[in-house]
Amino acid sequence: MTVQGAPPARRAYDAVIVGGGHNGLVAAAYLARAGHSVLVVERLGHTGGAAVSTYAFEGVDARLSRYSYLVSLLPRKIVRDLGLSFAVRGRDVSSYTPARRAGQDTGLLVGGGRARTREAFARFTGGEREFDAWERFYGRTGRVAERVFPTLVEPLPTRAELRARVDDEEAWRMLFEEPVGAAVEEYFQDDVVRGVVLTDALIGTFADAHDPSLRQNRCFLYHVIGGGTGAWDVPVGGMGALTDALAQAALDAGAVFATGCEATRIETDGTRAEVACRGTEEFTVGARHVLVGASPQALAALLGEQPPPPAEGAQLKVNMLLKRLPLLRDKHVDPREAFAGTFHVAEGYEQLATAYAEAASGTLPSAPPSEIYCHSLTDPSILGEHLVGLGYQTLTLFGLHTPARLFAEDSEAAREELLAATLAQLDAYLDEPIADVLALDAQGRPCIEAKSPLDLERDLRLPGGNIFHRDLAFPYAQEGTGRWGVETAHANVFLCGAGAVRGGGVSGIPGHNAAMAVLGE
Template structure:
């Protein structure tokens, strides 16, 4: 008789791997199916050119929950963080600004640009840290049933609301005001230095189909102040992001999960409204009591599942869900360290070209009307500054997000 699994996980990105590892630790029979030759999804290290290794998708890790690192013992499985400090060097027209992990060091640097901004900076970071810390427990909560929350779910939400209330009236008012604001309006209330504002706006905007003038973009800043990010900071992973995927895969396998690569799931099978397993592109059928999909929602609900099995209203919501890609990733293998104008010291591990809020908005304007930006902002990582083993001696890998 064919193997039957408790859970089949479709896709071996880092989220699929984490799900597989936890389910296997909970003694479920788990099969993870990844269509590519390697697991990791966008968390991948690949060879760019002979001897040059690069994180070809995501560059830095910051939002991985510390609980997961501990539970799955990822340090013992090869995961090592290399925290960025300065976190970023922002480049404008003949000017630069470093944002350090240490608030006071950044404040000292800002003093040379604007004493007013230097004074505001610690209050700005404290507000965002408080906001993010108040929201942080939501990330590990089982999402409540919004239509009909149980008493327990209501109590959980109430506890969160009280935690916010305890931060004081002023902070609470700011928290209610901020989320619908544009990141431009929010940053203009705090600062006057254009480069500082533009650099924080990039944090809020990267990967989104929005510009700094778009309502609601201010909230993106909060994610950069979550305790997980504040704890270890945005970091390279030694060996590239693929090392994270390998550590997760090892944890899943050691907990008992089976991982198969080159296994493209063609459809999720079902009978009478119940999932029965999956069918691969080669026609192989695998039986499972439940299927967890790590593929994106549109692929999962519009392509992998028979639409007849789903509520038509739900399908309308999925179809209306916007997922416009706005980022191009360009990786370079260089025979020497890149130089750049405007910054006096050696090449930093992370720099960005984002002269002003208006520059960012114009880059978005092009995308909004269906073109590639004529003058995009660039978020540039040079991982070999901190992890020279990724390239032959003296040579460098440069990874650029273009938006």
Template sequence: MSPARTTYDVVVAGGGHNGLVAATYLSRAGLAVLVLERLDHLGGAAVAAPSFPGHAARVSRHAQLASIPASVVADLGLDLDLLPRPEPAYPPLSPPSASYDAWREVWADAVDLAHVVEATVLEPLPLEREVRERLDPGLWRDFVTTPLATTLEQRIDDDLTRGLVGATALAGASFSLAEPSLRGNRSFLHHALGLARGGWRVPRGGMGAVTAALAASASDAGVEVVTGAGVSAVRGSDDAAEVTWHDGEQFHTVATRWVLADVAPWVLRILLGEGDDPETKPEGAQVKVDLLLDRLPDLASGDDPAAAFAGTLRLDSGLDAIEAAAAAAAAGEVPDAPPLEVHCPTLVDRSPLGAHAPDGQHLLSLLVQHVPVSLFTTDVVARQGLVVERALATLDRHLTAPLESCVARDADGQPCIEARLPHDVEAELGMPGGHPFHGDLDWPWAPNRALLDTPARQWGVASDVGSVLVCGAGARRGGGVTGIAGHNAAQAVLAAH
């Protein structure tokens, strides 16, 4: 498909949710905007599709929770309903009472910090010292300058409860929470920011509903969209750029003042002609296992499964177990008991199951952590089977009967279980290494000595080329289905235009 013009004000490379957010803001401001998407559909990780033959259920294939600021929803007029979960993070199963109290106190402090930071995420970047001055020194010490594992060891006596807090920092990458790099702290803050924003919520209709709402808003705003358009090159200077793509039959090139890259920074460098650098390629470390159940399993603890699975339930995630799993992954081994995160979004919204689903039917998602893409360079099928086996064994240890007894069968009589490895995510979405955040998260503020001399730098969306901005998860305040990176890239363009 040929574009309608040869020159645009803005070309957005990638039609994920952030790209659509940015495009809609800019088109509503009167700019001519073209969105180019490699796949035959929009949405990136915010999509849902049938996975089990003979069943109507639509699985949110990658992301499954969203935390889009209410102001962005209102600005774009999105027809979108984000539903709160009854228990955003389900309490530890039968913890010592003192540890449970400490668990609540740590989370309360983390969200207090997050409220201060959250107030800045739709504004130009504050400096580090500006954020620090607004916070209690103890919060800054515990969550920003001290490795997360150390803080948890100091504040919580029970190892299991420590890990249930720390596991929120894994988010698709594999590392030790004791690292002085503080990667775990930055990821933990990202999760807390979502809670401060009103929670990580379930979109009514599944993740595909997020993309549908954004696509409708973009269309209403006059955004031009071309799918099946794999961008192959971006050539830019400080004040202009060209974008080239192939539509399966021929190449096309358009000129533009701005390029917004809704792709990983590692991929953007390739598009800019810098080459493929394996040493800096991100490495995802999460396997998503989706199951269709005929009924919910019963928990051996006696907790109500309808309450436990409606939020985020973490199992076998003691701090010692998390660190042991990280060490096993670093040694090239599938952990014996990988940390496990369990979600059942259909306890909040049953619509993805289809209108005629039996009353007891549910979709269950298992996010298996500390299983980096490097584990699957050989014996892929065998290692995938091993990861699924160990994840199910972890869950079974907390059930009165094996989960297998609850799993539905598809039209061919096979169990309704689907596993998506990091390299599957890379192949499908172009996310290098299958890393859901396009790489390690940054602090959502600028270093004190940062050069903030352009709108792109002020909004945390600059690349090495002046006319090319980052508008996806790799932006400084990217990651997760929030739309914040798209909003901020659009504001940077408008400030400079």
């Protein structure tokens, strides 16, 4: 949402919120509804941060969720509390993974009901074993989701309290204590099935299945607990519909926005703070509390402190607009079903291991793994009526195992090389090149854009291009995390962005928790 940007009329607020991304907007709405005077300072000329909808291609009536695009972790509690006019739609198909076996083009389609999924597994793997293991594995993670997800908007439990709440020692072991690769190998035998499961541990996280740091486990956990079910839904109207609703809720409650205005310094004695800002003019505002929706590195810079080292991002983000969906080599599946969920490319278990090893050694993966989503199949409203009538579709591709270090020497050349290799992997499963079905913009250029981690660092100020701001943390208290996981060394300064404990993804949870810390709840 674009709002009028101007220096605020008053010079002191109960709360100044630095950053108008979705978490900052959640915090602003909660605090303003509680009667606090709130100023939101946003560097860009609009609110929403990375959770925006954009006309990415010149002269084309398609509003893409440019950076973040699916919703799972947003609690219904936040939607209800703030009275948001916002909806999501589920996807009947969970995923499709193309493969070539015994010289034949085939694939695994997960979704369309239990009976159909069982049949698909039997046809793809030649028996019942993998489907039975699938049900046991996701039955266990589903029970973890039911028990853990509600805690994300409560004060941080201790490790022992969360373990007791999970109340399943095998689940605790495979998710919280041992590398998740051990569980994947224990439950499943088929390489493709193993890869489909593992990808949830690698979205935006550069790690091997057996990484002893367990960063892949933390990523996996947040991908399977959303909403208490693990379902990933499409935001109706695009991601901008959510942040526009949040901005409106904050404005309606009395919050003041200063867009096109960058915070440059925070000074605090733990009781009162001052925030220096630079927009059309420089000004300073006082605050009882300061909530920062930017990264931990940005927070440290504002406070004049030593920043923590960045945790590099590891993804390729590609947006495309197609004249129609491409034809598949696997003639047993309709492209509208194959692309309705998550379309996995080069994500077999061994392929993922090879891609990680290559990237860790400093080279771009020879077979870059990626997954693709067609949001317009679920929500055609993001396209103009004329494009819908012509059969146009959007595609969002998310590439894995491409850490920022690979782009350090020549970012543009590395990005283009990686994009070409990634599309070649996709083309291997299509009956026509993806380039042949790309739409053209008003200048006759193909409707495709790619963003490396360094592009995201430049565009969104994500340290190292990390979409989570830093490595995700397990959702329990550790030394120094504070009661809500948003506290800092300064009593009246809180981190309300993705880098907070229980941050990452489009959730609003850090914004909610920072507001609760201020309100003393």
